[in-house]
Amino acid sequence: MTGAGVTAPAAIEARGWGWRYATRQAWAVRDASFRIAPGERVLLLGASGAGKSTLLQGIAGILGGADEGEHEGELLVDGALAASVRGRAGMVLQDPDSQTILARVGDDVAFGCENLGVPRADIWPRVHAALAAVGLDVPTDRSTANLSGGQKQRLALAGVVAMRPGAILLDEPTANLDPEGMREVRDAVGRVLAETGATLVVIEHRVDVWLPLIDRVIVLGEAGVIADGAPADVLDAQAAALAEAGVWLPQAALPL
Numbered sequence: 009m010t011g012a013g014v015t016a017p018a019a020i021e022a023r024g025w026g027w028r029y030a031t032r033q034a035w036a037v038r039d040a041s042f043r044i045a046p047g048e049r050v051l052l053l054g055a056s057g058a059g060k061s062t063l064l065q066g067i068a069g070i071l072g073g074a075d076e077g078e079h080e081g082e083l084l085v086d087g088a089l090a091a092s093v094r095g096r097a098g099m100v101l102q103d104p105d106s107q108t109i110l111a112r113v114g115d116d117v118a119f120g121c122e123n124l125g126v127p128r129a130d131i132w133p134r135v136h137a138a139l140a141a142v143g144l145d146v147p148t149d150r151s152t153a154n155l156s157g158g159q160k161q162r163l164a165l166a167g168v169v170a171m172r173p174g175a176i177l178l179d180e181p182t183a184n185l186d187p188e189g190m191r192e193v194r195d196a197v198g199r200v201l202a203e204t205g206a207t208l209v210v211i212e213h214r215v216d217v218w219l220p221l222i223d224r225v226i227v228l229g230e231a232g233v234i235a236d237g238a239p240a241d242v243l244d245a246q247a248a249a250l251a252e253a254g255v256w257l258p259q260a261a262l263p264l
Contacts, residue, residue, distance in 0.1 A: 017046035017207045018096050018174030020067055024081035024232075027062050027071060036062040039081070039232035044224075046174070049201065049208040051218055051239070054228035055254030060211045063228065064177045067209065069094040085175065095124055097175040098168030102183045104160030107167075113139070113155070114148025116163060120171045131170075138170035141203055142196040158189025162196045169200055175207040176200065182214055190217060197221065213256045215243070229253060 026038035037059030044050055054060045065071050066083045069091040083090045085097055098120070101107055110116040117135045126134065135148065142162040146155070155163060161181055168176060178197065182190040194217050201208060201221065212218050225242040227235035227250060235242045235250065242250075247257055 015172040015174050015204070015206075017205050018085050019046050019087070020044040020097070020175060020207065020209070021084045021087075022063075022081065023084070025063075025066070025083045026080040027059070027066060027077055028079075029077040030075065032077075035059075037066075037228065037232075038230075040228065041081075042226055042233055042236060044207060044209065047205050047207055048224055049222045050210070050224045050226055051215065051222045052209055052211045052226050052228065053215070053250075053255050058228040058230070060228055061179050064099060064179050064209065064211060066090060067175070068097045068099040068177055070099070095171060096173055097177055098171050098173035099177040099179065100161065100164045100168055100181050102180040104157050104164065104184065107164040108152045108155075108160055111152060112148065113144075113146055113150045113152055113163060116152055117148075117166045117170050120167045124171055126171075134170040134172070135166075138166040141169050141200050142166045143192075143199060144196075156189060157185050158192035161185065161189065161193045165193070165196055165200065169204070172204075173206065175209065178208070178210040178212070180211050180213065182212065182217060190214065194218065194221070215257060227255060 021043045022040045025040045026035050028035045040063060052060050067085065067090050085093050108116060109119050114135050117138055118131050121131045121134055142165050144159060144162045144166055182193050198221055210218055219239060222239060225239050226233055227242065235246050243257060251257055
């Protein structure tokens with residue numbers, strides 16, 4: 009397969025993992041245990057404050073060292089500590105504007121590759137392939153300030169795709185978008201997954217939007233993982249318990 013380029017999908021595993029920020033008494037996440045196989049597509053749910061974003065940052069290896077907080081257990085990507093293999097998992101955040109770094113589209117997509125030390129001759133072919141993969145058909149010299157919210161999120165996704173990670177991590181990527189932008193981003197992610205086979209972990213309150221792309225749901229609670237399984241098994245069979253725990257669910261799954 010060509011285009012955006014193919015890297016082997018990553019395996020992700022948590023073994024009783026937890027994280028407490030240096031300024032907090034309470035743990036943001038505690039006793040999380042699961043294994044995500046290479047190529048799986050996971051929707052990560054949980055009540056507000058359950059530590060979903062912290063977990064994603066841990067997988068991406070960007071939580072920092074002992075001065076930032078303390079951890080327990082292990083969080084692994086391809087069997088190695090996540091912090092030691094930064095770049096195997098690429099992350100897209102909620103706010104499109106906060107992720108736009110440079111003034112021109114092409115330069116912005118190239119930024120991550122440059123940080124990874126990708127040879128210069130390889131960077132621009134990756135940039136063009138990544139923009140095509142996410143369906144962002146604009147000139148590489150287009151000003152990033154002139155993009156819509158949905159286009160900026162696809163730009164951020166293109167920057168991740170260009171780095172060719174084995175896992176793509178999305179932290180509420182459509183939360184600040186209108187319905188059109190939301191569909192743009194969801195469809196772009198679908199194209200990338202079809203082309204690359206990357207592992208996906210997505211946090212999103214708009215559950216219905218992502219159901220066509222996912223094959224597993226993991227739910228975080230105060231005591232670690234409180235539900236894990238196929239979407240229908242988790243969202244339908246355990247809907248009442250999850251709603252009671254404060255988990256956002258698709259309207260169709262909410263108990264009457």
